[in-house]
Amino acid sequence: MDGSASVHGESGAARQAVAAGLRTAVPLALPAIPIGLILGVAIRDSAVIDNLAGWSSSWLILAGAAQLASVDLIDQGAGVFTVLAAVFMINARHLMYSAALSHRFRHAPIWFRLVASYLLLDQTFAMNADGAYNSPESRPLDYQIVYYLATAIPMVSMWLVATAVGILIGDIIPAQWEVGFTIPIMFLGLMVMSISNRPGILASVVGGAVAVAGRSWPSGTGLLAGAVLGVIVGGAADWYQSRNEPASTAEPSTVTTAEDGAGE
Numbered sequence: 699m700d701g702s703a704s705v706h707g708e709s710g711a712a713r714q715a716v717a718a719g720l721r722t723a724v725p726l727a728l729p730a731i732p733i734g735l736i737l738g739v740a741i742r743d744s745a746v747i748d749n750l751a752g753w754s755s756s757w758l759i760l761a762g763a764a765q766l767a768s769v770d771l772i773d774q775g776a777g778v779f780t781v782l783a784a785v786f787m788i789n790a791r792h793l794m795y796s797a798a799l800s801h802r803f804r805h806a807p808i809w810f811r812l813v814a815s816y817l818l819l820d821q822t823f824a825m826n827a828d829g830a831y832n833s834p835e836s837r838p839l840d841y842q843i844v845y846y847l848a849t850a851i852p853m854v855s856m857w858l859v860a861t862a863v864g865i866l867i868g869d870i871i872p873a874q875w876e877v878g879f880t881i882p883i884m885f886l887g888l889m890v891m892s893i894s895n896r897p898g899i900l901a902s903v904v905g906g907a908v909a910v911a912g913r914s915w916p917s918g919t920g921l922l923a924g925a926v927l928g929v930i931v932g933g934a935a936d937w938y939q940s941r942n943e944p945a946s947t948a949e950p951s952t953v954t955t956a957e958d959g960a961g962e
Contacts, residue, residue: 738864
C-alpha cells in the first residue's frame with residue numbers, strides 16, 4: 699500500500715514537472731520560430747551547403763547564431779578552422795551556462811548530465827537558472843530533471859521543424875524578414891521569463907539592445923556581442939546584488955522561496 703502510494707506520488711510529481719516545463723517553454727518556443735525559418739532560407743539559398751547537410755547543423759550545432767554565422771562564412775569561402783573558431787566563440791557562453799547550473803545537477807545520473815549539456819540552449823538556461831520564473835531549484839532532484847527535459851525538448855523539436863520548414867518553403871517567406879529584427883523578439887522572451895530576477899532583466903535588456911544595434915554586423919557578431927555583454931552585465935549585477943544583500947535578510951528569503959516552491 700505504501701509502495702503504491704509512493705509510485706503514484708512520484709508519477710504525480712513527474713506530471714506536474716512536465717506540465718510546468720511545457721507552460722514555461724511555450725512563450726520562448728514561439729519567438730524562436732522565425733529565426734529557424736530564416737536559417738532554413740539561408741541554407742536553401744546557399745550556393746555551397748547541401749540542404750540535408752545544412753539542416754543537420756540544427757541537431758549537430760544546435761545554436762541559431764552559430765549556424766547562421768557558419769552558413770555565411772562557408773558561403774564566403776572561409777576555411778574549416780575559421781568556421782570552427784567562429785562557432786566556438788559564439789557558443790562559448792554555454793560554458794558559463796553550464797557552470798551556473800552545475801551545482802544543481804552534480805548528483806544527477808551521468809546520462810542526464812550528458813543529455814542536459816547537449817540541450818543547454820539560451821532558452822533552456824533562462825528557464826532553469828536559479829531565481830528564474832517558475833525555476834524548480836527548491837524541488838527534489840528528480841523533479842528538476844523532468845522539468846529541465848520538459849523545457850528543453852520542445853525547444854529543440856521546434857528548432858528542427860522550423861529549420862526544415864524554412865528549407866522547404868523558403869521561396870514563399872517574405873524577403874523583408876531579417877534576423878536583426880527577430881533576435882530582439884527572442885531577447886524579449888528571455889526578459890519575460892526572468893522578470894522576477896533583476897540581473898536577468900538587465901542582461902536581457904542589454905543583450906537585446908546590442909543585438910539590435912549590431913544587426914548589420916557581419917557573421918552574426920552583433921548577436922555574439924549582445925549575448926556576451928548580456929551575460930557579463932547580468933553576472934556583474936548578480937554579484938553586486940549578492941554582495942550588498944544583508945546577511946540577515948538573505949537566509950529567510952531563501953527559506954521562503956523553498957517553501958513557496960514546494961507548495962506550488
